[in-house]
Amino acid sequence: xxxxxxLSLFPACFFARCGPMILDVLLKIKDEQDxxxxxxxxxxxxxxxxxxxxxxxxxxLACLTRIEKEGEDATNIAPLPHMFVVKDLVVDMANFYAxxxxxxxxxxxxxxxxxxxxxxYQSKEDRNKLDxxxxxxxxxxxxxxxxxxxxxxxxxxxxxxxxxxxxxIIDSRDQATDERIKQLDDAFKLCRCKTIMNACFxxx
Numbered sequence: 001x002x003x004x005x006x007l008s009l010f011p012a013c014f015f016a017r018c019g020p021m022i023l024d025v026l027l028k029i030k031d032e033q034d035x036x037x038x039x040x041x042x043x044x045x046x047x048x049x050x051x052x053x054x055x056x057x058x059x060x061l062a063c064l065t066r067i068e069k070e071g072e073d074a075t076n077i078a079p080l081p082h083m084f085v086v087k088d089l090v091v092d093m094a095n096f097y098a099x100x101x102x103x104x105x106x107x108x109x110x111x112x113x114x115x116x117x118x119x120x121y122q123s124k125e126d127r128n129k130l131d132x133x134x135x136x137x138x139x140x141x142x143x144x145x146x147x148x149x150x151x152x153x154x155x156x157x158x159x160x161x162x163x164x165x166x167x168x169i170i171d172s173r174d175q176a177t178d179e180r181i182k183q184l185d186d187a188f189k190l191c192r193c194k195t196i197m198n199a200c201f202x203x204x
Contacts, residue, residue, distance in 0.1 A: 049139030155188035
């Protein structure tokens with residue numbers, strides 16, 4: 001297990017026959033210099049969230065982050081902060097996914113009236129309430145930027161999972177709203193950001 005990993009990229013060294021994104025540079029290094037370099041990637045389009053990492057001190061997706069061509073400063077790349085590192089830029093996401101599973105992220109509509117016995121009706125107004133919620137790709141960039149999640153990741157759900165919990169609570173088709181709210185009614189799961197003056201609120 002890697003206890004710490006940081007990769008410094010110097011612009012002039014990597015741009016010949018290389019794409020413009022951090023992920024392109026990492027792939028070039030893995031292909032041409034160090035085949036043991038480990039990192040996650042999949043879609044290359046900012047949809048899957050696999051290539052989340054810390055780039056120059058800020059969390060982001062390697063496939064969407066351009067490497068600076070101007071200047072001589074190195075680009076520093078590290079794993080997502082305050083996560084157990086499996087190897088190099090690969091972090092253990094097991095706890096994050098377990099927390100996501102705990103909110104039951106699926107539609108519970110068994111008791112709802114259905115159109116033609118198949119579909120649960122939802123008005124355009126209620127559908128619009130989901131905008132900005134369902135788009136989350138669960139990359140964990142926001143949660144691993146949150147100080148309260150760093151200190152209480154075993155009990156505080158963090159911005160990403162709380163956002164997804166709200167996505168199902170606000171869904172007019174769901175019949176488990178009261179159960180979902182009760183499940184979140186916990187001093188640690190929901191309210192740990194209060195102890196640091198709502199520092200994570202803008203991320204949610």
